[in-house]
Amino acid sequence: MATEFVARGADLELVGIRKEFPGFTAIEDLDLHIPAGEFFALLGPSGCGKTTTLRLVAGLDEPTKGKILIGGKDVTETKAYQRPVNTVFQSYALFPHMSVLENVAFGLKQRKIDDPMTKAQASLDLVELGHLALRRPAQLSGGQQQRVALARALVNRPSLLLLDEPLGALDLKLRRQMQIELKAIQMEVGLTFLHVTHDQEEAMDMADTVAVMNKGRIEQMGSPEKLYDRPKTVFVSKFLGQSNLFVGKVEEENASSISINVAGNKITVPKDRAEKHKGTIAVGVRPEKAFFHEEKPKLGAGHNLIGPGEIIDIRFTGVSNQYLIEIPNVGNVTVFAQNIGKSPVTELGAKVWVSWKVEHAFGLSDLPTNTGTETVTQSITVQ
């Protein structure tokens, strides 16, 4: 095997990847570039094609069409064992008939690297499991198994490390702890990490760049902050956090903003935060950026205001209260209010107005379908 291994991570490039299985297409026409040394997260619901993408990169499946380049080299035709890529499997896939140390040394032995046992031991020390080297995987806890899987992949110094929902099987507390450790290790070794997950918090917490995948396509890619602040599609606005969406026709336009009409309410969005400037569009706002008022407030041009509506549900979640407000002809709007001791009215049935700053609104490229989730405002009545 003439595989070359670099000390630092390499970049990954997917060009026009398509993957068909009998009966359905898992990935259609995917282009993706991950720079060397980056922590990249592929985020999406189950069945969106993210795990398939990872398997294609690992060489465990072959693409129907397209090219895969690692460090500029075309590896599309090479087999899994010829690629400088290692995977941390969702189930960890530790070999049950070998000791922890033998598991970690497996890849080194296959490549006939000198002194595999010493290197494997060092790698186990890195994940603080050196003292358990002679145990069998079945004798370790879930968190320990996860670390062994990580050590087994890292010891090979792959150009690219693939993580398939690596923390999915751990409980919440351990997951948070492992997120921090994983991020620290990535910074330390400087490898390129491709992390597949359906947990939006995990993706936003750890990754430099997040790509949101849906139905075999990448919907939007960018830094976690950007994705959250400026989602471009209905799917992204819903999958990353919650959103209130309003649909209406663009009726006013000036140099910097456009306004839509939603059942007589004017909702304005800055032009540079809207994907489309004409026709019927969806405008959204995050629930924590919206406020409600018991009396109609006097607000400047920098604000959107709708209402009055009625509070129909209140949920106490600890850090915040979540209010569901029904606004006639517009739909339901969700508002999060921080629990900072001086909460506004918390009475069901109270009559309120909802407002938010224009600069917090975002305009989407597509329209919600009628099957939106409970947190998405449906304002189809206008159309």
Add this chain to the structure above:
Amino acid sequence: MRKFSFGKYALPVYAVLAFVYLLIPIAYTFVFSFNDYRRSNIAWRGFTFDNWTSVCEAQGVCEAFATSVSIGLISTAIATVLGTMIAIALVRYRFKFRSAVSLLLFLPMATPELVLGAGLAAQFFNVGAEMGFGTIVIAHVMFCLSFVVVTVKARVASLDPALEEAGRDLYGSPSQVFAKITFPLLLPGIMAAALLAFALSFDDFIITYFNSGPTETFPKFVYTAAAKGLPGEANVIGMSVFFLAIAIVVTVQVRSSLKAKRLAKIK
């Protein structure tokens, strides 16, 4: 004071009685292996170790036993290899005619041995094959095959495909992955299948009788001898095989139980 509950003791007592019932003929065979028999081993004539110390004295017993062992070993080897290959293919590959293949494997198990034996014998007569050692092996491989497939298939199905993928991901070529991961993990299932095949082959009489010609296997020896009286040496061989098999099974069980206990302690 708790009331004496009939239900609480009925089942355990029943189980003990059932085990006694199951073991009676074995106990009988064991006791009569020590009988100082003359012409037939029917009436109790006194205790002796002679049958055990000179097993091969009785005409034909040891020869028949040796024939059965070698037939068992050869049939087991062939059936285990062929059956393991089929089991892997059934679990790991998608192909057309899957249900037809499943049916073909299921049918020999659903066919009475009488039909298997008579059918094969009719076939051998029709092609003019000479009955003997070879035809017995052919017959035994045929009826052991499906049992091997079933046993190994269960093991393959419980093998996480991600383990083999991890092997490939960690630079193992297909043959290395098979040798270092797939095969060692399937081994317990393959061993169980081989033991089962050997047991089936060793004990088979019905099919063998139709396809053996002049070749004498141990069960055939017992069948023929039953008419004129079975020598005590036959009991000795039967009991030896019995104790060996029980020892293997109990050892495996105790070992896995100890292992499970050790695991539980560490966690």
Add this chain to the structure above:
Amino acid sequence: MAFAAFSHGGGGGKKVAAPVSKGSGKVALLLLLPGLMYLAVFFIAPLFSLIATSLQTMDISSGFPVYNYGFEVSNYVNVVSQYGPQIFRSFFYALIATIAALIISYPLAYFIGVKARRWPLLQGLMLTLVIAPFFISFLLRTFAWKQIFSNESWIVTGLQSIGFLQPDQYLVGTPFMVIFGLTYNFIPFMTLPLYTTLERLDVRYLEAGADLYANPRKTFIKVTLPLSMPGIVSGTLLTFIPIAGDYVNASGLFLGSTETSMLGNVVESKFLKSYEYPTASALSVILMGAILFLVTMYVRKSGTDDLL
């Protein structure tokens, strides 16, 4: 454990995923072909051979019978009219013995699979006892029963002295003895699949049953029994099929007499003693046909994959 193979669904372990399609169909073909070819040549072809032989015509022009290929359907009419009682006995004995095996096995399997669940080692050892008869030759254990119930045995003399049997009445050679032997010999085939299903039975269902005001008897009939159906189905099949084709227990050399002879005894003597191949083959085909019919009815209810 090897004998788990007899049981429904195969031996333990979690099921992982449906078949994964990977690699080429060529590999699958190479893996399948040798074994399937073997079965085609030594299982399927013989079945057709058997059918062909069963339709052969007899020619006695040369002084001794010579059989030629033909289409002598009357062979079947002849065997049915001539050996009707033996055919009937095969299925009747098999039915009674299967029911007896089920009745004896069920409480035992329930005890091992449900009541002894907390002690895995004990469970294992009890299962070993269940399959222990398999470890001693089938013929030896049948022979042992013959001796235990022989005409001179204290059991028979005892039964005669209390008047249960007439002085000239014996056990060996009676239908009772044959069914007794058949039941005994095939009980493990019934107990193991029952055990496998009952072992997986979630006791919380029983607790739910009790919680919903069912008394133990009702809980058993409404909850336990339906949930153990898969085991009952494969157990009865695995017992009934070999019993229907057995010829050792009913043989005069072992527990039977000419009065108890079954289909298998006729096939054995026609095939190996009087060389009347068409008769023996026709009887075998009748047995196979009847079994296939029964299995198909069962399989429709349970699906082949459950049995394989």
